[in-house]
Amino acid sequence: MGYPIEMQESIRKLEATRAFRLQQEIPRLTPEEKTRLLEQCHPDFRPDGMRPVRVGPNKGQRMQNELVDLLEAYSRIDPDRVDLSRIDYDVDVLVVGGGGGGATAALIAHENGARVLLTTKLRLGDANTMMAEGGIAAATQPNDSPYLHFLDTIGGGRFQNKRELVWALVHDAPLIVEWLKDLGAMFDTHPNGDLVVSFAGGHCRRRVHSCKDLSGMEFMRVIRDELWNRRVEVLEFSPAVELLLDERGRCAGAILMNLETREHIIVRAKAVILATGGIGRLHPNKFPTTNHYGATADGLVIAYRAGARLLHMDAIQYHPTGAAWPEQMLGQLITEALRGNGAQLVNVHGERFINELETRDVTSSAIIREVRDRKNGVRTPTGMEGVWLDTPLIDIRGGEGKLDRMFAGIVHRFREYGIDVHKEPILVFPTQHYQNGGIEIDPEGRTDIPGLFAAGEVAGGVQGRNRLGGNSLVDIFVFGRRAGQAAALFAREGPSPGKLTLEHVRRYHRELAAEGIEKGRVSPLLLPDYTRPEVKERRYS
Amino acid sequence: MGESLIPIYIMGKRYEVPEGLTIMKALEWAGYQLIRGCGCRGGFCGACATVYRVPGNFRIQVGLACQTPVTPHMTLMQLPYFPVNKAIYDLDKVGSPLETLLQLYPEAARCLGCNTCTSVCPQKLQPMYYVAAALRGDFARAAELSFDCIMCGLCAARCPAQLVPYNIAIFVRRYYSKHMRPKPQHLKDRVAEIRAGLHDQALAGIAAASEEELKKLYLKREFEKL
Numbered sequence: 001m002g003y004p005i006e007m008q009e010s011i012r013k014l015e016a017t018r019a020f021r022l023q024q025e026i027p028r029l030t031p032e033e034k035t036r037l038l039e040q041c042h043p044d045f046r047p048d049g050m051r052p053v054r055v056g057p058n059k060g061q062r063m064q065n066e067l068v069d070l071l072e073a074y075s076r077i078d079p080d081r082v083d084l085s086r087i088d089y090d091v092d093v094l095v096v097g098g099g100g101g102g103a104t105a106a107l108i109a110h111e112n113g114a115r116v117l118l119t120t121k122l123r124l125g126d127a128n129t130m131m132a133e134g135g136i137a138a139a140t141q142p143n144d145s146p147y148l149h150f151l152d153t154i155g156g157g158r159f160q161n162k163r164e165l166v167w168a169l170v171h172d173a174p175l176i177v178e179w180l181k182d183l184g185a186m187f188d189t190h191p192n193g194d195l196v197v198s199f200a201g202g203h204c205r206r207r208v209h210s211c212k213d214l215s216g217m218e219f220m221r222v223i224r225d226e227l228w229n230r231r232v233e234v235l236e237f238s239p240a241v242e243l244l245l246d247e248r249g250r251c252a253g254a255i256l257m258n259l260e261t262r263e264h265i266i267v268r269a270k271a272v273i274l275a276t277g278g279i280g281r282l283h284p285n286k287f288p289t290t291n292h293y294g295a296t297a298d299g300l301v302i303a304y305r306a307g308a309r310l311l312h313m314d315a316i317q318y319h320p321t322g323a324a325w326p327e328q329m330l331g332q333l334i335t336e337a338l339r340g341n342g343a344q345l346v347n348v349h350g351e352r353f354i355n356e357l358e359t360r361d362v363t364s365s366a367i368i369r370e371v372r373d374r375k376n377g378v379r380t381p382t383g384m385e386g387v388w389l390d391t392p393l394i395d396i397r398g399g400e401g402k403l404d405r406m407f408a409g410i411v412h413r414f415r416e417y418g419i420d421v422h423k424e425p426i427l428v429f430p431t432q433h434y435q436n437g438g439i440e441i442d443p444e445g446r447t448d449i450p451g452l453f454a455a456g457e458v459a460g461g462v463q464g465r466n467r468l469g470g471n472s473l474v475d476i477f478v479f480g481r482r483a484g485q486a487a488a489l490f491a492r493e494g495p496s497p498g499k500l501t502l503e504h505v506r507r508y509h510r511e512l513a514a515e516g517i518e519k520g521r522v523s524p525l526l527l528p529d530y531t532r533p534e535v536k537e538r539r540y541s
Numbered sequence: 542m543g544e545s546l547i548p549i550y551i552m553g554k555r556y557e558v559p560e561g562l563t564i565m566k567a568l569e570w571a572g573y574q575l576i577r578g579c580g581c582r583g584g585f586c587g588a589c590a591t592v593y594r595v596p597g598n599f600r601i602q603v604g605l606a607c608q609t610p611v612t613p614h615m616t617l618m619q620l621p622y623f624p625v626n627k628a629i630y631d632l633d634k635v636g637s638p639l640e641t642l643l644q645l646y647p648e649a650a651r652c653l654g655c656n657t658c659t660s661v662c663p664q665k666l667q668p669m670y671y672v673a674a675a676l677r678g679d680f681a682r683a684a685e686l687s688f689d690c691i692m693c694g695l696c697a698a699r700c701p702a703q704l705v706p707y708n709i710a711i712f713v714r715r716y717y718s719k720h721m722r723p724k725p726q727h728l729k730d731r732v733a734e735i736r737a738g739l740h741d742q743a744l745a746g747i748a749a750a751s752e753e754e755l756k757k758l759y760l761k762r763e764f765e766k767l
Contacts, residue, residue, distance in 0.1 A: 031760070126580035126588050140731045143765065147743040155759035163748045171744060174731045181724065184632060184715025186684060193723035204762045214689065217585055221692065225711050229629050237576065259576050292586075293579050328563060328610075332583050342767060357767070408689060412665070413584060416608065527574060535572035 001326065002418035007427070010378050013350035014388055014425060021344055022393070026355040034362050041365035041373070043285045043318060043430075050314055055511045056304050057448075063313040066282035070301050073523040074509060076241045077255060077264065079502035084244070087500075089267040091117045092491035093484075094254055096240045096299065097275030099127025100216070101456025101476035101483075103223045105273045105445075108484030110232050114491050117267060118232060119256050121239035121276075121294045121526065125224045128277055128292045128457065129476060132216025133335035133409065134200060135208040136180075136477075137470030138173035141197060144205040146170040153471060156202040156359045157436075157464020160312065165462035165479075168443040169471070172478040177209055180477070185222045186211055188406065199340035200469025201320075202359035206340075208470035213335050213409040216473060238265060239298060239526055243272065243306040243452065244500045251306065251451035252497035259526070268500060270491035271451050273483050274299040275476075278435035278457040281528040284316050288331025289432040298524035299458040303439045305508045308447045311460035312437025317467055320345075320363040322431025324386030326417045331431040336360070336469040338389060338407065342397040346388040346425070347376035353387075361466040364430040371429065378427055386429035391421040434472065436463045445483025451494065453487045455479040550616040564591055564606035564617060578619035582607045587693030590663075593617035603695050605663045623694040625705045628712065632719055639678040641716065646709050649676060651702040658696035658706050664689050668696045668706035675709060680717040687714065 003011065029037065039045050050062040053071050063071070093109040095102045098120025106118040118124070139149040149170040154161050177195070181187060188196035188210050197206040211218035227234065237259040244253040244266075251272050256265040276299030280291025289295070304310060321336065323329035339345070339356040345363070347353055347370050354366035367387055371377030377385035391410075394403045403411055403422055414421050438460030445453040456476040463471065529536075546557040549567060556571040565582065568575060580588030589606035596614045606619065628645035635641045642649060649672060658668035671686035687710035697705040734740060750758070 031756070122580055123586075123588055126586045131581050131583060131585045140725075140728050142727055142730075145743070146735070146740045147747055148762070150744060150747055151755070151759055151762060154755060159752055159755060167744050167748050171735065171740065174728065174735055178728055178732050181728070182719060184717075184719040186688065186714050186718040189722065189725065194725045194727060199765075199767060204764045206765055212688065214585070217691070218688075221711055222715060225627075225715065226632075228627055229631065231629070290583075292581050293575070329583075357764075412689070527576065529574050530566075530569040531572045531574060532570060 003424065004381055007378060007380065010348050010388070011424060014346050014390060017350035018390070018393070021346070021352055024352060026352055028355050028358060029362065037365045037369065038361060041368040042361055043287065044314060044316060046285060049285045054515045054517070055508065057307060057309045058313070061313070064279070064282070064284040064316060066284055067279060067297055067300070067313065069521065070297060070523040070525060071304055072512065072517050073521040074512065074519055075305070075505045076522045076524070079505045082255065082264070082502060084266060084500040084502070086266060087268050088265045089117050091115045091267065091269050093271050093273065093487045094119065094267050094269035095273045095275060096254060097127070097277060097456070098122070098124040098234070098236070099275065099277055099456065099476070100129030100220055100223065100473070101480040102273070102275035103220070103227055104477050104480030105275055105455055105484035105487070106232050107223060107227055107230065108481045109488040110230055112485055112488035114488040116232050117235065119235040119238045119240060121237070121259070121298070123236050124227070124234050125220050126292065126294065128295060129216045130220045131290065131292060131333065132473050133213045133333055134337040134469050135198065135210035135215040136177065136473040137200065137203065137207050137468065138177045138209060138474060139170065139205070139207055140174045140177055140195060140209070141205065141207065144207055146173070148204060149173065149207065152203050153468060154464065156468040157466055159464065161464030162461035164443050165441070168482065169462055169475060169478050173474045176474055176477040180219055180222070183222050183226055185218050188212065198337050199357055200336050201339065201357045201363060202468040203470070208337065208340065210337060210406070213337065213407045219473065239524070240302060241524060242502065242505060243302050244268070244502065245306060245504055246498035247501055248498060249449065250497060251449050252500055268497065270494065270497060271453060271487035273445070273453040273455060273487050274303055274439065274458050275454070275456045275480065276458045280432050284432055287318060287430070287432040288322060290319055290322060290331060290333040291432070293528065296525040296528060298526060299454070300439065301524040303447065303452065303454065306449055306452070306504050308449050308452065309440045310437060311440040312465055315436040315465040316432060317360055317434035317436050318364040318430040319433035320360055320367055320430055321389055321428040323426065324384050324429040325380045325427040327382050328417065329413065330384070333431070333433070334389060334410065334426055334428055338391060338394065338410070340469070341402070341406065342393050344390045344393060346390050348378045349376060359466055359468065367430055380427065384429065386427040388425040389428045390425045392423055392425070395422055434467055436465055436467055441479070443482065444486035445479050446486060451490060451497070453483040455483040547611065547613040549611050549614065552618050558611060560611070562611055564609050564611055565589060567611045568606065577621070578606060584608050585691060587691035590620040590693040590695050591617055592620055603661050603663070605693065608663065620694065620698065623698055625694065625697045625708065627705070627708050630712065632715055635716065638680050638716060642675055642709070642713065645712060648702065648704055649709055652676070652704060653702050655701060657699045657701065661695045661699050663693060663695065664691060666690060671710055672704065672706055675713045680713050680721060683710065684714040684717040
């Protein structure tokens with residue numbers, strides 16, 4: 001298949017400027033230039049993309065339309081029909097979510113003596129963690145420090161991050177790298193055993209540790225294997241559809257749904273950890289997404305209904321480099337580590353237009369400006385537009401074999417479509433990647449609701465309004481571990497939960513009704529529906 | 542994606558779907574809302590292993606639904622959960638590499654060398670060779686050869702000797718990485734510093750700085766060269 005003729009003409013121009021570009025230095029933008037660019041081009045600033053939510057703890061705040069639709073919806077269950085005396089599982093710690101954050105929390109809570117149940121919507125490990133390519137950020141090098149990592153993270157987050165969370169993140173990061181290494185994760189190393197580190201945008205040091213371009217998969221495989229070794233109880237295909245509180249407002253379990261039989265499962269727990277991930281499959285602003293099939297904001301919805309506050313939900317991350325061609329790969333992640341190892345962004349005329357190591361929000365905005373405002377995009381036969389990511393530069397700079405050694409996944413996936421990334425560039429355009437905000441937590445993963453903890457992408461505050469590359473894989477492990485520890489301790493030493501109740505759901509329903517919101521829409525969504533309107537129409541229900 | 546519709550058979554039922562779609566998108570086009578058999582949709586998680594046949598070929602073929610395009614008259618079925626053997630072990634308490642491998646997975650020694658595993662691997666790995674390397678005690682080679690494994694289970698589904706190559710591989714990689722590779726000195730040093738509290742003061746200082754001061758420090762950072 002490969003690239004059609006029209007696109008190949010642009011590739012010739014890119015090749016003609018390559019020698020010049022190798023020497024070209026593009027200065028970083030000033031804070032004023034960044035602000036202007038973001039306001040002009042970042043999707044968060046589109047006037048019609050968001051609206052204020054009318055109910056709940058964040059009433060009046062603007063959020064993505066697609067999320068507000070789910071927050072302004074009724075529960076999937078009728079609280080009056082549930083028999084809360086029929087308890088199916090009675091545990092110390094219930095972990096909701098089977099990605100990196102949930103699996104880590106379950107492992108650590110179990111290590112701390114808790115009886116743990118982990119429940120997940122799909123299979124254990126089928127989550128965004130598995131798809132993380134770039135790697136994990138940590139200041140492990142002699143020329144680096146947690147102090148510099150703190151500074152980069154908070155500046156990247158536009159100074160809106162919760163500082164005590166950033167502190168925890170950068171402080172624990174090297175400990176997490178050691179923990180993963182001791183679990184048997186196969187990091188990229190130099191011949192003497194030192195860890196290989198790469199750049200990611202916004203970091204002033206090389207500090208992203210990788211396992212080729214399958215870093216998240218490697219960590220997830222290893223942690224999942226360890227969960228199995230320790231025989232931690234796991235329920236698959238059983239998402240949580242509502243939290244349970246007790247009469248004093250403490251979180252005391254959850255109602256799960258068996259996706260195949262549609263039965264509900266009642267879990268009583270002394271502490272609950274939400275690690276359900278993000279929002280990508282709601283497709284904010286109709287963007288494609290890099291996210292997993294299950295990323296439908298379920299944890300946000302049930303926590304919000306139970307009274308937990310959300311933070312920065314108007315800040316969505318669009319990854320600068322989603323695949324724009326071939327059509328079959330649309331929106332899929334093209335790792336930032338390619339830019340961190342020297343691949344450049346180039347427009348239809350063969351020109352660079354931004355320093356490739358700017359933060360993701362800025363880089364995405366620059367690509368959108370290049371394509372939309374300046375009309376310098378490369379058009380595909382399906383009408384999609386994008387810019388080039390000049391991947392052959394990786395081998396040119398780093399010596400032949402570097403692409404194969406560090407980016408085997410990318411090489412393999414494009415080869416399937418007749419594109420040789422050693423010789424040809426990749427066409428890219430921003431794609432929805434991450435939810436910067438989430439449920440507000442403290443450094444131990446505690447939320448506003450006693451007994452409810454959150455970790456990973458569902459939690460908010462640590463990334464501020466924009467996340468740096470490599471900071472998500474470290475986030476899930478740092479806060480997964482801290483939440484696992486804190487929840488086990490809470491379960492052991494906190495007061496016993498009282499009588500289970502769904503009163504918060506009734507209260508929320510009354511709030512919806514008072515706003516004139518009619519019944520009809522239910523949440524959480526659980527699974528996106530990609531069937532055609534023609535099929536849906538004939539379901540007659 | 543082509544405009545023309547082609548017939549395919551999904552778990553026995555005939556549907557007409559556009560040519561060029563992946564199996565996963567064809568399932569959704571036909572009206573399926575997937576519960577099992579769908580995960581990352583990008584070739585990482587191994588949830589969508591699919592078995593199919595095409596006319597004129599007696600062979601059972603396999604692939605990932607998110608990566609394999611549909612072809613006319615393809616008859617397909619998604620692989621249900623496949624129950625395989627996974628040894629339970631404590632990575633802190635293991636013996637020598639080969640001895641431990643044969644304790645955990647004695648059936649590994651029964652490998653017939655038929656290479657069926659290699660012919661079904663959607664990642665184009667060579668399970669037979671990494672199992673052979675592991676049985677030689679060459680864990681470094683086995684780890685390298687198996688690194689891209691997505692644990693979809695197709696190799697185990699087809700192995701006539703009933704090995705589970707992907708579970709053998711993850712044990713080998715974890716063992717190799719933990720016990721056979723040196724621990725980096727710079728990591729040991731940094732972890733020791735952090736445990737001794739050597740970075741606490743600097744972090745407390747910067748966490749207490751005013752926003753204005755933070756912005757100044759941020760702009761003054763010096764970048765390591767690319």
